[in-house]
Amino acid sequence: MNYLLLFLAVAIGYFVALFLKKKELRNMEVFLAFSGAFLLSITVFELLPHVFETPSKSIGVYIMLGILLQIFLEFFSKGAEHGHVHLHAQHKHFPWILFLSLGIHAFLEGFPISEENNLLLAIIIHKIPVAIILSFFFITAGYKRTTTLLFLFFFALLTPLGSYLASNYEGIHRYETQLTAVVIGIFLHVSTTILFESSKNHKFQLSKMTAVIIGIVVAYLL
Template identity: 50%
Template sequence: MIFSLPVAAVLVGFLIAYFIKPAINNAVKLLLSFSGAFLLSITIFEFLPELYASGSKNTGLFIMGGLLLQILLEFLSRGAEHGHLHLDNERRQIPWLLLISLCIHSAFEGFPLAENQDLVYGIVIHKIPIAIIICSFLLVSNISRIQVLVFLLIFALMTPLGSFLGQLDIWSPVIKSNINALVVGILLHVSTTILFESSKNHQFNASKFGVILLGIGLAYIL
């Protein structure tokens, strides 16, 4: 499951973008808000308490390191991890900086999945709207379809690769705990950015608030 579901999430996003051809409209934004709320809640309800229970003295330091790492990655991706993507429609080559950033992000988020089954669902739900947005931009660019498929294949495999690395016996408990703390920082930054960016004209959005409550409630039940 930890290997197949993240790949399936990217595939679902690609199929929606290719066949339904959604604009970056309210439906995708609401799905993104739901995914952010669900991912944040899973991190706080499940992942974070387990991490602090490990007793590592540097947990907080590495969480902050993860936050800073994600900020650096977003300079490369221009915010693709939380639904912001700005690509030149005239581009004819794979956007390598975007791909590298997404790969690093995805590999880290996959690292703790083998030991955090609920987090698998959070990552999967998060990946679907992100994949829709990325695919929608790539498919209207001048990048060849072969290059688009190569991009998506690499992107899809990075989370399973991170999960595979996380299951290896080469990590000491301390190192593993520190890497997991980095992942928490990354997930906190991405999910809170999705949720707390200002709505259009700074107006209260009842639909967005409703899906956020739904995401929190579902994560709590799980």
């Protein structure tokens, strides 16, 4: 069921994008602010205490590696993980570089999902607005429906695949703490970037601030 929910998050994003207009897309910023706050809070409240059950400086090293990895991936994805999509309208072929960078991110974020944390919910909430924005730009840029659906289909499969491998292969499970620390770094970078962008130009927006506070409170109460 968890794997299906992760897949459906991207499918929901696509179908919502089909009915969106550009003006309505701006409202996604509030949802993104909520998702960023919720993902950050789950990371801080649940994942960080887990990896630091046995305090070690090496865990901090893995977290920093995760941050650096995400910075590197964003050179190619141009920030699609937090709602920015830059596709060249004149090129309608399959965007392999975007897919590979987003795919690595999506694959790794499935590793720490377990029954012991609420990360599944956080990732679903994070994926839906990203999938909406990604799908919307594919559609409006004039990409073939086949290209769009293939991209989204394989993108939707990668997080469930990462979660499945982490749960069923001892070789991966043996490095659970280190891999979780790397993913924490990825989440810290992505979620804080979303929050930083939600207060762009240092302008206070009540709707976004309210969404951030709600995201933090909901994550704490889970």
